[in-house]
Amino acid sequence: MRTSYHEELDSILDRLVHMAELVEVAIREGAESLLTADLTRAESVISNDVQLDKMHEEMEYKCLSLLALQAPVAGELRIIVSAIRVVFELARMGDLAVHVAKIARLRYPNQAVPARFEDSFREMAAIAIEIVRLARVSLQERDAKGAEQLVAIDERMDLLRREQFTMLLGDNSDISIEGAVDVALLGRYFERFADHAVAVGRRVIYIITGQVPEGEDWPNA
Amino acid sequence: MRTSYHEELDSILDRLVHMAELVEVAIREGAESLLTADLTRAESVISNDVQLDKMHEEMEYKCLSLLALQAPVAGELRIIVSAIRVVFELARMGDLAVHVAKIARLRYPNQAVPARFEDSFREMAAIAIEIVRLARVSLQERDAKGAEQLVAIDERMDLLRREQFTMLLGDNSDISIEGAVDVALLGRYFERFADHAVAVGRRVIYIITGQVPEGEDWPNA
Numbered sequence: 001m002r003t004s005y006h007e008e009l010d011s012i013l014d015r016l017v018h019m020a021e022l023v024e025v026a027i028r029e030g031a032e033s034l035l036t037a038d039l040t041r042a043e044s045v046i047s048n049d050v051q052l053d054k055m056h057e058e059m060e061y062k063c064l065s066l067l068a069l070q071a072p073v074a075g076e077l078r079i080i081v082s083a084i085r086v087v088f089e090l091a092r093m094g095d096l097a098v099h100v101a102k103i104a105r106l107r108y109p110n111q112a113v114p115a116r117f118e119d120s121f122r123e124m125a126a127i128a129i130e131i132v133r134l135a136r137v138s139l140q141e142r143d144a145k146g147a148e149q150l151v152a153i154d155e156r157m158d159l160l161r162r163e164q165f166t167m168l169l170g171d172n173s174d175i176s177i178e179g180a181v182d183v184a185l186l187g188r189y190f191e192r193f194a195d196h197a198v199a200v201g202r203r204v205i206y207i208i209t210g211q212v213p214e215g216e217d218w219p220n221a
Numbered sequence: 222m223r224t225s226y227h228e229e230l231d232s233i234l235d236r237l238v239h240m241a242e243l244v245e246v247a248i249r250e251g252a253e254s255l256l257t258a259d260l261t262r263a264e265s266v267i268s269n270d271v272q273l274d275k276m277h278e279e280m281e282y283k284c285l286s287l288l289a290l291q292a293p294v295a296g297e298l299r300i301i302v303s304a305i306r307v308v309f310e311l312a313r314m315g316d317l318a319v320h321v322a323k324i325a326r327l328r329y330p331n332q333a334v335p336a337r338f339e340d341s342f343r344e345m346a347a348i349a350i351e352i353v354r355l356a357r358v359s360l361q362e363r364d365a366k367g368a369e370q371l372v373a374i375d376e377r378m379d380l381l382r383r384e385q386f387t388m389l390l391g392d393n394s395d396i397s398i399e400g401a402v403d404v405a406l407l408g409r410y411f412e413r414f415a416d417h418a419v420a421v422g423r424r425v426i427y428i429i430t431g432q433v434p435e436g437e438d439w440p441n442a
Binding site: 188212 | 292306394402405
């Protein structure tokens with residue numbers, strides 16, 4: 001009984017890592033579909049999200065069942081309680097990738113992102129992919145130091161977002177209403193990718209140390 | 222020992238209800254500051270959010286401690302695990318109210334909301350306040366039926382959001398870039414209030430029934 005219980009705990013961590021890999025793909029493909037106006041890619045991000053939602057439901061059910069049936073303590077309890085939150089954060093990132101892909105689809109065959117915002121969104125996409133990758137690696141290697149790095153990357157994302165607002169509302173802005181709405185919402189979605197990754201990092205640190213990092217440096221994303 | 226433990230469980234539920242009341246105030250005041258360009262009100266929503274963030278941290282710490290120290294089972298375990306999620310959802314709603322108030326402050330002394338969108342946002346605000354109130358009452362009275370009503374209210378919010386896009390991008394739209402950006406983001410924030418309330422409803426149902434409602438009708442907000 002105990003063996004199979006420990007196998008279940010290991011399998012939860014493995015599945016979190018696998019889910020994070022799928023989320024990384026969703027973000028990369030969503031961003032690519034946006035920046036290359038690739039309808040097929042956009043459709044595939046949208047339809048693949050079913051799998052992430054399904055994993056979310058299954059993992060949540062499994063974790064709640066383990067809590068109910070095994071009455072885990074200490075480190076095991078931390079893993080299960082954290083897993084419930086991490087699958088939620090990952091599933092939200094998948095939803096955001098769908099939002100990005102839907103804007104790409106809505107504007108197809110045009111580019112949703114106005115030309116002068118392309119570099120900015122390309123950088124945001126790179127940051128989002130990097131922060132999710134680091135969150136996954138910190139989980140995989142149970143590396144609290146790695147998880148701490150996420151906050152600095154999140155700050156780069158916030159800076160890019162502020163720059164986008166300056167560009168949007170600057171005097172020489174010749175953007176359309178549609179373009180402005182897309183930029184505002186897309187900027188929000190990319191910013192949220194990073195926030196959710198930071199939240200995953202918080203849980204990784206909690207799994208390892210038993211302490212939830214708090215305060216200014218650790219926004220409750 | 223058991224008595225004080227049960228007192229702690231009751232106090233968790235009481236504090237969730239109290240936190241939901243504060244969130245309702247934050248949403249109402251945030252919306253009022255927005256719709257009346259009231260700087261004092263906006264500032265107060267922004268500064269009061271510290272309290273919600275503090276409650277979030279304290280409650281999360283308390284719940285994780287109870288899990289670690291008491292090894293609760295069955296209904297008690299469900300309350301604690303759900304409370305961790307509910308405080309998170311409530312704190313996010315508080316953050317969104319701050320986002321709304323910050324847009325009001327940014328545009329002061331002007332109205333952030335363009336005149337022709339005022340009715341729409343007034344209705345969104347009323348829906349947001351109502352859905353949070355119902356989520357709180359369902360929690361207070363442990364009323365699963367009440368929690369189920371949240372989904373229908375959420376749909377009204379989504380409909381309003383779609384109408385806003387139609388108005389924004391319609392042929393006779395004479396809105397400024399700034400106005401369009403504000404409407405797009407504010408619409409998103411109000412939509413998210415409802416999503417988070419629905420997520421609270423899911424947890425109320427889980428506390429009562431032991432089942433997490435799933436599927437199309439219960440988006441994993």
